[in-house]
Amino acid sequence: MAAITAVLVKDLREKTGAGMNACKQALTETDGDLEAAVDWLRTKGLAAAAKKSGRIAAEGLVGVASAAGKAAMVEVNAETDFVARNDGFQHFVASVTQVALRIGDDLDAIKAAPFPGTDRTVADELISMVATVGENMTIRRAKVLTVSQGVVATYMHNALKPGLGKIGVLVAIEGPGEFDTLELLGRQIGMHVAATRPEALDTDAVDPAALERERAVLSEQARASGKPEAIIEKMVEGRIRKYYEEVVLLEQVWVHDSESRVRAVVKKAGVTLTGFERFALGEGIEKPKDDFAAEVAATAGV
Structure with a gap:
């Protein structure tokens, strides 16, 4: 019987997207024949999972x-x-x-x-x-x-x-x-x-980068008022406290x-x-926009 090496298992996983245990079993069942193992996984419905892996799941x-x-x-x-x-x-x-x-x-x-x-x-x-x-x-x-x-x-x-x-x-x-x-x-x-x-x-757990961006935006907004820097600094600190009240539990x-x-x-x-x-659920995942016209056309074979 052919040796089932880690390299062979890795190659089969890359070709099919199937799990490690499934790949080992497929290679064992097919005596290490890579192409036969692909077919074995397909008959079990496991290789089909790889074709779906690029689709958005939100x-x-x-x-x-x-x-x-x-x-x-x-x-x-x-x-x-x-x-x-x-x-x-x-x-x-x-x-x-x-x-x-x-x-x-x-x-x-x-x-x-x-x-x-x-x-x-x-x-x-x-x-x-x-x-x-x-x-x-x-x-x-x-x-x-x-x-x-x-x-x-x-x-x-x-x-x-x-x-x-x-x-x-x-x-x-x-x-x-x-x-x-x-x-x-x-x-x-x-x-x-x-x-x-x-x-x-x-407040100590607030992302420093997010806080700095907020402070920069608030500073620009305050300077647009034309007030002296000393007043601007107090305005910004007041708005930062308001920011904390919004994002800090x-x-x-x-x-x-x-x-x-x-x-x-x-x-x-x-x-x-x-x-x-x-x-x-799904926060931060960019969901595809439904194109109803395209869906109807595809269904009708247009």
């Missing part, structure tokens, strides 16, 4: 899962919202989220991990899903937050079913207190984050009463907010 689901002292969130994309309502796809997203909860948020590690209940990896299961459903799918991102004392609460806006939806939030709260009380506070903060889309936890106005600051709400609870993460 729909899908966000999944959240939690355990004692930690929680995970994963975004898995597909091409259409229809697939997000498929039970098999929902099971896949929920399972991948559990994998992330167990091993962390490194995507390569998640893809290489065993898919629950199978002898395949997560990456191979994804390829099988693509071949079965007929749409490109990607595991886009994952995040795991942990606390030493407290809770990591989860919130899913307009959940399709428990733990699955299109806008998910993780909130890490460190401190003593009853679990249910901390969980409720975390969920309330999660609702706030889902609504306000903060960019940083506190702890400086934002609490949406639940429209007057308190999030910082004050957390302080009153006697805990520390140590982190948060917000995933909105």
Whole structure:
């Protein structure tokens, strides 16, 4: 029997887009014949996944899962919202989220991990899903937050079913207190984050480049007023404080009463907010613009 080398497996993966385990199996079944292995994968529907890999996938689901002292969130994309309502796809997203909860948020590690209940990896299961459903799918991102004392609460806006939806939030709260009380506070903060889309936890965490751009724009706007530099500097600092109130979670106005600051709400609870993460499905992915006329013409064979 021919030796199944790493180079041979790599060549087959590049030709087909199939997963490593699937490529090894194909080469084993075909005694190392590369072209025969391609055909073997095609008959199994696995090579077809490669043809779909370039198509834009901006729909899908966000999944959240939690355990004692930690929680995970994963975004898995597909091409259409229809697939997000498929039970098999929902099971896949929920399972991948559990994998992330167990091993962390490194995507390569998640893809290489065993898919629950199978002898395949997560990456191979994804390829099988693509071949079965007929749409490109990607595991886009994952995040795991942990606390030493407290809770990591989860919130899913307009959940399709428990733990699955299109806008998910993780909130890490460190401190003593009853679990249910901390969980409720975390969920309330999660609702706030889902609504306000903060960019940083506190002022120290604001992206320096983004802050510098904001300061430059505000300075130019202030100079247009013709006021002295000393006055301009005060105007800019005042507007920077306003900027912080827009993008910094702890400086934002609490949406639940429209007057308190999030910082004050957390302080009153006697805990520390140590982190948060917000995933909105498909954010940042450039979606193709539908051309209805072209679609009709293609359907009619024009």
